[in-house]
Amino acid sequence: MYTIGQVAKFLDVSRDTLKFYEEKKLIKPKQNSENGYRQYNHFDIYDITSVNFYREIDIEIKKIQELKRSKSIEGIQSLIEEKEQEVLEIIEYNKMLLKKIQSVKEDCEKIRIFLNTYTVKAMNPLEIKGEMKHYTSYEEYDILKESTESLKKAVILTSLRRVISFNEEGILEDKFIIVKKVKDGDKAIEGEILSHPKCIYTVVEDGRWSTGGKNTDHKVEESLRKAAKEQGYELLGLAYVNLLLTTYEDGLERIFLEMYVPIK
Numbered sequence: 550m551y552t553i554g555q556v557a558k559f560l561d562v563s564r565d566t567l568k569f570y571e572e573k574k575l576i577k578p579k580q581n582s583e584n585g586y587r588q589y590n591h592f593d594i595y596d597i598t599s600v601n602f603y604r605e606i607d608i609e610i611k612k613i614q615e616l617k618r619s620k621s622i623e624g625i626q627s628l629i630e631e632k633e634q635e636v637l638e639i640i641e642y643n644k645m646l647l648k649k650i651q652s653v654k655e656d657c658e659k660i661r662i663f664l665n666t667y668t669v670k671a672m673n674p675l676e677i678k679g680e681m682k683h684y685t686s687y688e689e690y691d692i693l694k695e696s697t698e699s700l701k702k703a704v705i706l707t708s709l710r711r712v713i714s715f716n717e718e719g720i721l722e723d724k725f726i727i728v729k730k731v732k733d734g735d736k737a738i739e740g741e742i743l744s745h746p747k748c749i750y751t752v753v754e755d756g757r758w759s760t761g762g763k764n765t766d767h768k769v770e771e772s773l774r775k776a777a778k779e780q781g782y783e784l785l786g787l788a789y790v791n792l793l794l795t796t797y798e799d800g801l802e803r804i805f806l807e808m809y810v811p812i813k
Contacts, residue, residue, distance in 0.1 A: 552589040553578075560597055567597070573610055575600050575617060606632050611745065649758035654706070656793040660805045672789065672809040674731040674744040675710070681725040684709055693727055711790035715770065721786075745811040748778055749784075752793065753808060758769040758801035773810050782812035 559563050570576045571587075576596045578587040589597075603613050608628070650715065681689045684706060694706060708729065714722040731742060753769055754760075777784050789809040796803050 550590055551594070552581075553587045553589070556589045556597065560594070560601070562597070562601065570597065570600055573614060575610075575613060576718065587764040588621050589700065594709075606636070608632065640702070643715050649700065649705070653669060653794065655803075659807060660793060663750065663807070664754065664805070667773070667780075668750045669747060669780065669782070669812070670750045672743075672748050672750075672811070674742050675728040676731050676738050677726050677740045677743055678708075678729050679727040679740075681709065681727065684711075684725055702703065706792050709792070710787075713766075713788040715786050715788070720766065747782075747813070748789075748809040748811050749773055749780075749782070751776075752812075753802060753806050755806055756795070756802040756804035758798045758803045769808070773808075777812055785811040785813060787811050 550684065551559070553564055553567055556562075557567060567576070567587075571578065576593055578589045578593050580586065581588055600613060603616070608616075612628065616628070620628075679692050680708075681692065693705075708727055710726050710728050712722075712724050712726055713720055728743070731738065751773070753765075755765065773788070774784060791807045791809075793805045793807050795805075
């Protein structure tokens with residue numbers, strides 16, 4: 550027979566936990582008639598380890614009580630399969646969360662390397678999943694959630710691309726499309742595929758800290774025209790803009806945008 554202290558130490562649980570299990574009738578240790586101390590045998594230890602397991606996989610106390618009263622092997626299997634499905638869903642969500650975290654890490658590196666530089670590179674294929682009038686069209690955010698891999702509590706604006714059409718006189722059209730990256734061997738493609746083999750690529754800074762809240766589209770356009778001319782290319786009159794990261798300086802936002810501008 551074992552004391553409550555010995556069992557608590559051996560199974561690495563608190564005395565309060567053991568008393569709670571007893572209160573909920575999940576375990577029934579005997580009491581020494583002489584001193585009133587609880588005494589645990591090896592069956593009690595089996596019970597405690599089983600309850601600990603069910604609690605570890607987040608089975609409710611009420612369900613454990615039902616299980617303790619009577620549960621067939623089939624019933625236990627059904628309960629475990631239900632919990633298995635929940636865990637698989639959590640794993641899939643955490644995989645997606647990890648991918649988002651790694652993406653932000655990569656975006657920080659892009660800012661470090663490409664801020665205010667102009668490089669020629671391809672724009673990888675994107676599947677167009679939908680269109681929005683503007684990123685402030687909040688009534689359309691359901692479209693964004695449905696069309697992309699959004700997190701549970703966060704609307705992910707990185708699935709949006711601002712598409713700017715322009716000519717020598719200025720901007721002709723400004724819209725937002727919802728996109729999804731196309732992976733190698735991806736067969737579940739329904740929308741139009743957007744890609745450009747050769748673009749001027751750069752990262753620019755926006756936000757009130759750097760611009761004072763002023764629109765800087767014309768300055769960015771001038772810089773792009775200059776970079777294209779210096780490298781012997783011609784702009785095709787399109788620009789694809791993606792939000793990389795938002796941070797803050799002196800209480801004002803610093804917004805970093807990556808741009809793909811097709812050339813020939």
